[in-house]
Amino acid sequence: MRFLKQLLVFTLLSATLAAGWGVWWLNTPLTLPDATRAEAPLDVTITPGSSARAVARQLVEAGVDTPSSVLYAWFRLSGHAREIKAGAYELALGTTPRSLLDKLVRGEQALRSVVFLEGWNIREVLAALRASPDLTQDLEGLSMAQVMALVGQPGRHPEGRFYPDTYRVVKHASASSVLQLAAQTMEQRLSEAWAQRSATTPLKNPEEALILASIIEKETAQDSDRAMIGGVFSNRLRIGMRLQTDPTVIYGLGESFDGNLRRRDLERDSAYNTYIRAGLPPTPIAMPAMASLLAAVRPAETRALYFVARGDGFSQFSATLDEHNAAVRRFILRR
Incomplete structure (x- = not known):
């Protein structure tokens, strides 16, 4: 009987310590690569269709210094494992497991601004896209006819087809996707004006x-x-x-x-x-x-x-x- 009491006390103490460690871990900043300490956030890409286990693995592969099994366990225990959204994320120094999951569940992807100014011609538009370090360059080597086909404007002259504005896009979005968005915006604005x-x-x-x-x-x-x-x-x-x-x-x-x-x-x-x-x-x-x-x-x-x-x-x-x-x-x- 005395042994059972001791075992119960030991079990309760272990559970309390484990719970305490869990609370501490959830609110303690994750260890990120040294480059992050130079105020360069850690890039993490969660691929579409990833399971919670795969997400944990992708985070560790990107540089998060925590066992993927521990991250996976946290995702499962939180009850939000199925709500994690794919996309391009940035993890800053000070990110905790709790804030990390919140970011992934809310889908707070890393965004970048691409600016097209009024009066620009197509050469200036393409130069702005090429100058952006945060875009995936998929227009290089294409003729203008191929570019226009890629952005859904086949057979059209490129000049004036893109609306001048500031576009907020996901980091590493393709240059063609920005052009497509600008072309769709111009179509909408032109239709509104013509009406x-x-x-x-x-x-x-x-x-x-x-x-x-x-x-x-x-x-x-x-x-x-x-x-x-x-x-x-x-x-x-x-x-x-x-x-x-x-x-x-x-x-x-x-x-x-x-x-x-x-x-x-x-x-x-x-x-x-x-x-x-x-x-x-x-x-x-x-x-x-x-x-x-x-x-x-x-x-x-x-x-x-x-x-x-x-x-x-x-x-x-x-x-x-x-x-x-x-x-x-x-x-x-x-x-």
């Missing part, structure tokens, strides 16, 4: 709206001028007057443009030379933001047919050639 078009717009379809919006985007950074510029170009399109806009000519010059637009450039024929050819160019020339999309489809009601940069970031608008020439003398020639 708000003026009844008197000379534009025939959303494609023409996108082209005109891209020109407006390159002509001004001032929101207050966008609708007026849209009005000038709409007036010109209605009467068959050439748009005569420098940004289309510059786009047509491509990488050969050295920052100085010369008279010979304005006289050289190309599909994008709106000084020589009437109507809109064949494709967008840049990525327009929503403000430019709306300015294209809902232009200001104005008699203006001309505008010139004032030198302060804004434009001077004129209804007649004489007024425009006077504005050129004042703001450009300083006479």
